[in-house]
Amino acid sequence: MDPLRATARIIVRYRIAFALVAVFLLVLSLYGIQNLRFESGLRGMLPENHPAIDDYTALQNEFQGGDSTLIMVKVSSIEPGGVYDVRDPGVIGAIYDLEQRLRKRAYVTDTASIADVYIQVLGRLPNNEEEARFVLDMLPQEERYRLVSRDYTTTIIAVTINREENTKTLVRIHDDIEKDIESVNFPQNVEVIQTGNVGISYRILELLQSDLNSTMAIALILVLALLLYFYRSPVKAAIPLIPLLFGVTMTLGFMGIMGIPLDLATTTVGAMMIGMGIDYGIHVTNRYYEERRRGRSVEESAEEAVAETGKALLGAALTTIAGFAAMYLSSIPMLHHLATALILGLSLSALNAVVITPAVIILEEDVMKRLRGHHVLPEVRSSSGLVAKVFHGLGEAIRRKPSVFLTAVLLITILFGYGVTRVTTEVRLEKMVPEGVPEIEALIDITNNFGGQSELYVLLKADDVRNPAIVRGIYRFENEIKADSDYNGVIDSESIADVVRDKYGYIPNDREEISEAIKNTGLVSGDYSMTLIKFKGDFGGSMDDFRRIMRYFEEETTRAEDTEFPPGVELSPTGDTYLNYVLDGITSVEINRVSTYGTLFVVLIVLLLFRRPKVSVAMITPMFLGALWTLGFMGLAGIPFTQSLAGVISMIVGLGVDYGMHLTHRFLEEVKEGNPRPIVTSVESVGPGILAGALTTAGGFLALLAGELPTIHDFGKTLAFGIFASMFAAYLVTPALLQIFYGRNTGGDGE
Structure with a gap:
């Protein structure tokens, strides 16, 4: 017997025991939720082994x-x-x-x-x-x-x-x-x-806490409304919803137990899991109802739903997890936390979908039989009426003219290809707080009235910073920087050279005199091996201006080491302002690395699972298109990459392959059973489930718009668009490619 089918039989037979285990884990998770902590600081976004962190x-x-x-x-x-x-x-x-x-x-x-x-x-x-x-x-x-x-x-x-x-x-x-x-x-x-x-950090922390609650509540309401529409009954809508609530609660609980903080990225996990986790329950529930309409018994339908849907769910879960796992290759701790939370959540949601759903669905059938005296064959909106007609017509159209759909996809890709060239990045914390917040309005007032109050430090290391040659070098370096104030935005500076000149009117050659002047200034380390040069100014503006100014300081400190100071002196920019610039550079690198490896991981798993080149191409092409269209959308919509969005393409790749996988798996099943029109059957049977799953998933992501932080808004919009892009690409591309590759061999008359 097929191992998955044997497992399905065990799950259905011992469903009560499995449900009790899930309830125990649920109770344990409620304890873990009390230990959740929030994190809003810049330090937690940077790798510990980076030189800038040492400074x-x-x-x-x-x-x-x-x-x-x-x-x-x-x-x-x-x-x-x-x-x-x-x-x-x-x-x-x-x-x-x-x-x-x-x-x-x-x-x-x-x-x-x-x-x-x-x-x-x-x-x-x-x-x-x-x-x-x-x-x-x-x-x-x-x-x-x-x-x-x-x-x-x-x-x-x-x-x-x-x-x-x-x-x-x-x-x-x-x-x-x-x-x-x-x-x-x-x-x-x-x-x-x-x-x-x-x-600002406190305000971000406060908004993170409120956004977690509001986005989860909105996501739950949106998902519930869609389930009520598709299943026409509050009771039947609850069937895929109950395993989802188990999965979301367990995810947050285990995050608390494992010490995973809620930050600018992981705060989105609650709403995201509501959106993504419902997809698994919907596919199991839809397949169960399909088998019941075919005349199978309650337990047979549950076994068939778990066994057949489980194959696609297993592949979908593995590819999604592979896409998320690529974030572990990033050096940004925030992405590690997000990857752990999402993989944990998806695993729990998939497990609950196949373990809890049979128990809930059979319980509902038994209760209804006792109330009405007989079983009632379920009828859901996704398998009848307008929705069913639309997907049947789409399947027929693709069977007849697959190349027309591929041409349309090419034109859409050209449009979004232009948007890719307009994608930018933004990592500064003050840009992640919404306009109108008192702290930000105050900062804007300060910038406008006082010419900027950002601080940038230059850390100087030497054997002894009291060396008169070093103090003179600091004085020259400061004045050269201030001479370029029109270019670098500096309005003021402070250093031990200023302190010494204020005391004596000049810089003496005696170390003891210098030592006397700079004691208790807070500008030198206890062993006199380090000192600070503080620059105050307007280092904001556009991200391009910010990068230009930070590069200027990097170049000037390197130049000054060779020209203004004796050998052995090291200069390096530091402070919160410079850390933002370092994070910007890291984010740009991580976007490419995580996206590339995430795609490779997903492709590798698809090839290992299916081992058919043509089938794999039909399955993964929508994934590539969904990711490309999403990048183009970000460029056209003016959504920048932030540290929390660095892994978004890898996430969309992991999620987007699921739709093509469900269609392909059903197509192979129909071919195996000798269906002469497998494309039509695949589209009309799996298509509504994909639509319901995509709508609920996107609904969970769009709930992030209820949050106040702009970066969470962008996260929600980007992921929601990525889901719809992947769904449409799967509808248009996967069936068309399968029809072109296998249409003649299955009795179809495709081109």
Whole structure:
């Protein structure tokens, strides 16, 4: 006996025992869900063994920096009784009070604000607005407008933070700073908003949590609505839905048990599993109903559904898993987490579909028999009415004129081929938060009013950074960078060379004098082997401008090592801004690597499973077309590749091959049984199931549009389009190629 058929018989016979085991795993999963954690930091998106991570680690460990938050203080209204200018002594006093509270926090290493200027100049805070205006007017215009906006309605507090890179610390710091802000009595009309790295990372974390719940709920509603349409009954719609709910709950539970975090990529898993997992249950359920209409008994129909559909499901699951497994070859940890979560989820969903579905479907039949006194032959919308007529007509048309359909596919491919040339990438965290969010609006205000507040660090390593030749080299390097400010966006810099010159008016040749000047500055490591050069400026704009500026710093640090410093000195850009650039380069490489290997893995599994070149070509061609059309869609729709989308083509390849596989498997089954028109039967019998599966899968992906994060929107749109592209390619290409390859031999009259 066929091993799969023997397995199907065991599953059906001992269905209650298998169902009880599934219930036990479900209970265990509910425990695991409580341990799920969210992660929104940039550090978790980069490989641990990358040189940029080593420099970033040194930045945090040696200089107690590398992270910051900006607090925007803004006059946001002109209501009577309030203030209209940040130079108001009440505003300045509140800023000073907030700074003092922040400095008491153990993780705050420094703060800077307009209040510090008054303390330095007056030795106290201003007593009236005239005094406040006078002090600011004394400052050079360039320095003044780094502290306040030109209309004097906005100022900022820059807070330097040393924190552990984990979610709990991020939440604690953000909440502590919010409490400090709320505890200060700012005058009426003044709005205070926390932004910068901490503020944006916290907002992303908050949106991840809300998006997980909202996208899963919307996906479930969409899938349920489609099931009700196709099965015409809430009870019958629940049959493929119950194994799905088991699979999704188990997936999230095991993620919690295994310590897989929910990040910008894995937050989509809930909605994705609802969309993808339902496909397995639909195919088993549809085949069961088909066998019942043929007159088979309840148990015989269940065995046949599990045995025959199981073959296609096994192949589909293996190819999908192969596509997802390619993400393990990436060096981006986020993609590893996504691959693990998806493979786990798909495996559990497929297993639940073949184990739970027979138990549920036979239980439903038994209950209905007791209520009505006899079995009722099921009738679903996908096998009758308009849907059935459309697929029968499609099968007949392809049987007669397969080349016409292939020509249409070629024209569509040319159109999307143009879109491929327009695909871009975007990896900056601030670009992944939706417009209108207070933290982003505040950051935009700061950029517009103060010429940019992004920070880029250059880490200098040497035997002893107090060497006068090194300090002079730093001074020359800084000034050369600032001389190119129109090109690189730099508006200010800070280094030990500045500190030394401020103290002595020149750079002395005595190391002890230099050592005396730079102690307690926070710009040198404890053993004087490293120092920081800080650059502040507007490094944003388009992704092309961002890359250009980062390449400029890479080139300048390399040049300066050879021309400005004595031998043995190493310079390297670092900090969050530079890590974004590193991630951009890694993402571009990973897109090609993951997509290529994912495709190769899927093709290899198809060849191993079917071992027929023509059959394999008919099966995998829609997969290639679906991936190509999806790339073109991204280019035409302006959807950039992000770190979470780096594996999307591999995912579509793994998912897209399923449709061609189901059609091909049914075609081979019909040929084996001597059907003279196997193409027509394959399209009209499997086509509706593919449509239902694709609609529910795409519905799960489109539910991601209910999330607030733009990157999750893009993820949903791209995957949904990829599913529809793969489905249409399978409908048009697989039957046409099979008809061309085998039509004459099966009694057909194809071209």
